[in-house]
Amino acid sequence: MLVLAIDTATPAVTTGVVTVTGDGVEVRSSRVEINTRKHAELLMPLVLQACSDAGAALRDMDAFVVGAGPGPFTGLRVGMVTAAALGDALGRPVHGVCTLDAIAADCxxxxxxxxxxxxxxxxxxxxxxxxxxxxxxxxxxxxxxxxxxxxxxxxxxxxxxxxxGRPVVGPESPSPGGLVAVAAEALRAGIIPGPLEPLYLRRPDAVEPTGRKRVTAG
CATH class of the missing domain: 3.30.420.200 (Nucleotidyltransferase; domain 5)
Incomplete structure (x- = not known):
């Protein structure tokens, strides 16, 4: 099974192509770039580069896995919306996983x-x-x-x-292999995932105006 992994919940824009086998996962390609301000601009070019590195096309993917956070609002949305759009366009399932779980999977x-x-x-x-x-x-x-x-x-x-102040034993951001490893059991079982749910953990900074500002005098 061929899976495209995406995560934009950390300063890293992460994507890669991973093969899910009967007893593990095999990373075929990985593209990671650190940039806190350009997740939207970088993600799709990195996706296409990762596919090219793996000798595969987006239509060859059997499923998509995306980090669902927790993460800052804007960055997190980039990855989740992109994965959802690809899944919808190609008719493939999209599995959301906790980004922190994916980092733990690499430790x-x-x-x-x-x-x-x-x-x-x-x-x-x-x-x-x-x-x-x-x-x-x-x-x-x-x-x-x-x-x-x-x-x-x-x-x-x-x-x-x-x-x-504790020993550091793992990566700063998730890898494609870690992301897919978290979803591997569901992927092998052919489970149809539910709707993607971002883990924001707190409310956005923006608030709805409570009233109209007066713009005329008198």
């Missing part, structure tokens, strides 16, 4: 793990995983200082892992 198991990424506003997104790599808490958003006080006994991964 060695055997120790309790915290995956921590940048939520901006002096906060972090985080989730906790047990020794077998299963998520046991989160995802949440909070100030890093309060999370650091509870981080004893954990190793860390993700773009903000260093703020915890």
């Amino acid at each position: 060695p198991t055997g120790e309790p793990l915290l995956v921590v990424t940048d939520a901006r506003r002096r906060e972090v997104y985080w989730a906790a995983y047990d020794e077998a790599g299963r998520r046991v808490d989160g995802p949440h958003v909070e100030a890093p200082a309060s999370l650091t006080r509870r981080a004893g006994g954990y190793v860390a991964a993700g773009g903000m892992a260093a703020v915890l």
Whole structure:
């Protein structure tokens, strides 16, 4: 089974082509570029480059997997809307996965793990995983200082892992292989995914105006 993976929930724009086998996943191509402001401009060119690297076309994909966050509103929407549009145009299923789970999938198991990424506003997104790599808490958003006080006994991964003062054992952003690994069981089973649901974890900055501004005097 051939799968295209996409994630724009972190500063990295990530995409790649992955083969799902009976007992694992094999990355055929990977394209990653770090740019916090150009997710929309970079994503589709990287998708097409990843397909070319893998010797495949978009129509050859059996499914799509996309990181559903948590992540900042604008960046996260770019990846999810793109994956949804491709799935709709080609009639393929689109599986949303937690971006933090995908990062955890690329970490060695055997120790309790915290995956921590940048939520901006002096906060972090985080989730906790047990020794077998299963998520046991989160995802949440909070100030890093309060999370650091509870981080004893954990190793860390993700773009903000260093703020915890714990050993860093994993990547800053998800890989195509990690994204697909999270969805691999559902892909093998042929499960039809539900609607994509972004993990924003907090309300947007923009607010609806409460009244009209007066523009004339008197």
